Amino acid sequence: MYISEEEMRFLRLLAQQYPSIRAASTEIINLSAIMELPKGTEHFLSDIHGEYEAFLHVLRNGSGSIKRRIHEIFDGVLSLQEQQQLATLIYYPEQKMPLILKSIQKEKQAEWYSDTLFRLIKLCRVYSSKYTRNRVRKALPKDFAYIIEELLHQQESISNRQEYYTKIINSIIDTGRGGPFIIALSYLIQRLTIARLHVIGDVYDRGPGAHIIMDKLLEHHSVDFQWGNHDIVWMGAAAGSEACICNVIRVSLRYANMETLENGYAISMLPLISLAVDVYGQDPCKQFMPKDCSDFNSHEQMLMARMHKAITIIQLKLEGQIVQRRPQYGMKDRLLLDRINFEDATIDINGTTYPLIDSHFPTIDPENPYQLSEDEAIVMEKLVLSFKNSERLQAHTRFLFSKGSMYLTFNGNLLYHGCIPMTKDGKLAHFTFEGVDHGPRAFMDRLERLARQGYFAKDKPEQKLYGMDTMWYLWSGPQSPLFGKDKMATFERYFIADKSAHTENKNPYYKYRTEQNVAEAILREFGMNPAKGHILNGHVPVKVKGGEDPIKAGGKLLVIDGGFAKAYQSQTGIAGYTLIFNSYGLLLAAHQPFESTQKAIEKGEDIHSHTKIVEHNKKRIRVKDTDDGRRIQQTIDDLKMLLDAYRTGAIKELD
Template sequence: MDNDKQYLKILSKQFTNVAMTATEIINLQSILSLPKGTEHFLSDIHGEHEQFAHVLKNGSGAVKRKIDDEFGNILSEKEKRDLATLIYYPEERISLIQRKKMVNSMDDWYLVMINRLIRVCKSSASKYTRSKVRKALPKDFAYVIEELITGRRDLGDQEAYFNEIIKTVIRLGKAPDLIIALSKAISRFVIDHLHIVGDIYDRGPGSHICMDTLMHYHSVDIQWGNHDIVWMGAATGQLACIATVLRFSARYGNLDILEDGYGINLLPLFKFAIDTYKDDPCECFRLHYREGEYDLANAQMDRKMHKAIAIIQFKLEGQMIKKHPEFRMEDRLLLDKINIEKVTVTIDGKEYQLKDSNFPTLDPNDPYKLSVREEEVMEKLKAAFINCDKLQEHVRFLYRKGSLYKVYNNNLLYHGCVPLNDKGKFLEVELCGHKYRGKALYDELEKWLRKGYYAIDPEEKQIGMDMLWYTWCHKNSPVFGKDKMATFERYFIEDKETHLELKNPYYTWYDKDETVTMILNEFGLNSSESRIINGHVPVETKKGELPIKCGGRLLVIDGGFSKAYQPKTGIAGYTLTYNSYGFLLAAHEPFESVEKAVETGSDIHSETVLVQHVERRKTVADTDTGKEIKETIEELEELLRAYRKGELVEKE
């Protein structure tokens, strides 16, 4: 009781009298009746920054749906497509129209477009309070836009007022700026909150650009993927993680992400690779570059750097496995199984021919020991990663906005899998001498992943750093979910039977109702409307695989955002939206370029599947925010009672 009274006294400093308290209760109660904001789910972006930016702009079809709702058959399909393109790329579209003289009068075009944009903006903002709308508007045009979208144009005396505003904007040469401001406001309003279900990094050329975009997004959370976690490990200075990040960047011809994007000096690795693999063609280390996006003049040098860092990675991983026998990863110790004279390696008792015979830095007596020069290279790279301000800023953002899983609005979001055993029950995993399973495994791992970056105690920090590497590639890691990372085999062994990576039993059981129920219950969800949103493993649409599992209770939204996966998946990714009416799953076509999108109005949102349509339209009251608002209302009503009983004295 004393604590309650003390809390009410604190609350009374903000709401000082009956009138203020009652007004806030009325305001909050009315917010509960507003439609639920639209959530947007994306997964496995893998550095495809242009496609990522486009999907953010079009809201996975949400913008087109708003245009359709507002204009129906009033506009032709081409006119609606052109309007959508203007919203996505206002500056580029205006420039194109001016440059190619695509209209007779720019002023007339401005007048038509501004009026259309106002209608879409007004519709998009209708599910928010005026206060929230005002805060979200671009500052330069906040007053003008608020007037245009909140007034009543159907009233005769208001029509002239609205027209005069728009005509004055055009006359003063500010029409392009207003169009840009309206377009940004629409993109902001159609999506209330963004979920990134893991793997922002690796493969594509713009992971750092994706991170910059996310840091400026209005509302976002992130569920870490294994590729995010290895970069988080690299930022701590964990050597095996640094080597892995470098190898991936080299493999996909993206070393400029590190050099130009993050300013990390790769000269030490370059010089070492030149000297060590000078006459080695490094044929096993050909790059997975993208046609037209990679300078082939660098290919030979990049292959040498690729091999140099790969060998270093295998050595550092071997050191980690020997340092942590509790990881039980001895089957991944392969360098000591190499017979240099026979050019073979023995795996699981079977001898395989190696495709490469040149291992100048491998000491047969201690194959996992770095050479003196390799040590020097890694120490310099470690310092570069730790002291890279931009990388540290991005990683702190990942920690601040991210987690291994998230329960949000009665749904469970995670990147990989909840580790299961062959019987479909939660797998018991040993970490630091204790056993965990299900939600407890996630919670314990996340505790150590955060310590790896933030812990002050050196011993705790080192364990956390090593756990970042463990989480990246261990078979029991929830964000990996395979029996091994067959990197060595894919480079050096022709026989594809050694390349196989067996998935955790989760992927056998996750289409079963009892399994999904068990997982949801484990994370505190028991509603029939709860769903699991899952990423990580590409859905192979070409083979007839579907992203909708267990009758729509589990949705896998990795459909191949990464161009490296698209030949396998057949599409360019799945995304998901959850609005007040239900879930919509969108399949996307490959994104060609911003230039083509601007010039032709092409879009990459190709197909939408209704996963669930709710019987009753969801409101804010049905959300996590709604629960918080209801609790605040209860507290304010207690404060109101205290004022009315004279227990607290009102102030002016």
């Protein structure tokens, strides 16, 4: 057996971890056994947009996976009502259990504890059977780890173990630990249901609880994140990009949603309030009245409108500065402030003159329209400090960088939020940087590197500024894979009545993504097998009530943005799609609107979901068929090489 010098160095390092034939052989046996386990269940969500109650519920119920499993195991044993009660108990054990016990006579509560514990343990056994004992052990709550492990791996049907098993359950109840034990088992079931969570972008904006969602994701045992345009603009704001900060605040004010900014991230709006009152105190700001503002009185609405206008004008100036210093972005058409005719209140855009519906611009200098006024500059300086000093926002942003990316290839699927830039004739777009051709994958890799540079290059101001400008470009640039339109018509929507000027043309991708050959070309571009792979996409809500199908390109592309955000549900007709990929195949779940957590707990109202099998595998998918399996197989091959080296004397055993 010939071993090269490089291989020998590697084997010596491996020998430090497996110092003997016995150790290497044992690990080969363990890993070979793992390869035959069913693949873990993957859960895909997209475009949550701050709707934290619906998100948390879908996370707790695994998009209906837990209820389906309860039905499989207890059909004919429990009524549908009892099955739903058990499911709700698993989702919300601390809140549901007192309500159930309140409805049961005291002398019968011990029986309820016993029955419930037996059922939960039965469920736990089914879920834990997909994992190694070691992995299950790591998921166990510390207080009950030993007892749960005993219960999971004992068979009460074996006669000589029945009394032992029953005694454990009775002792749990007799010592008053039935409630905490039920809670522990419920959360264990939630955790074991889903092996991996994939969030395909857009946690932020629209709804009030993006910060709550991010807190939950930080706690999750296994999660990845593909950035959306609404995420990247918050990441840019956290990095200190003034243009991104303006967009974050503007969108929050537009939807009367200051919860995440003020209460979630403790960012003070006082500097902006002061500017808005001083400069726009007599301005009616009709075009800037917030949407969905029924919870606010007229005075609060007017204040938000004036803040809204103040930050929008600052945003337009700062974006103009970026366009001027980055001609490579090709966004010269977005320089609009210098096209305003301040005397007759009109603007010329692409040869067409439009009257302005609001021409009160007290802070714009016609001679230098993109320069901030002294007061605006002071406001931005204070806002930048607030964003950069928000510990919670910075923690969430670091998480998005550590767990997130522009795209992900995982277990045969390609995940991305927005689009793959395409030409008008349906070809994948290519870009040239520094004389080097970049296909879509290389282009997205470059954009990701620059975005990371914008956050982390703190000691290199020029590189950091370029990176922050890139994050803004990803939010609204014409070739941004996260945005997918030729422009963001912010100025036109606020200041021009003619809606033809508001048009934002989608990237050709959205025309061609329904074609199977296009989806297959995209998969090949990212190194995927087009015959087996799928594209999982979000960003643009599926208009179900208009007849749109989320399954496109002959089943090669699945769109899982069905409208989590309430703002979109009038267009879509549903409240979001989620996807489950288990060892049997792909299941797409279409969800109806979620009423509230309170109703879910008190009345057992689950999200009504319709599940459709997208792909069913004749042969169950095992770990050996996954990306993890390929990595494990490489480790097995390395260990076999080490074993040969031990047996031939090329390397001495250390143990």
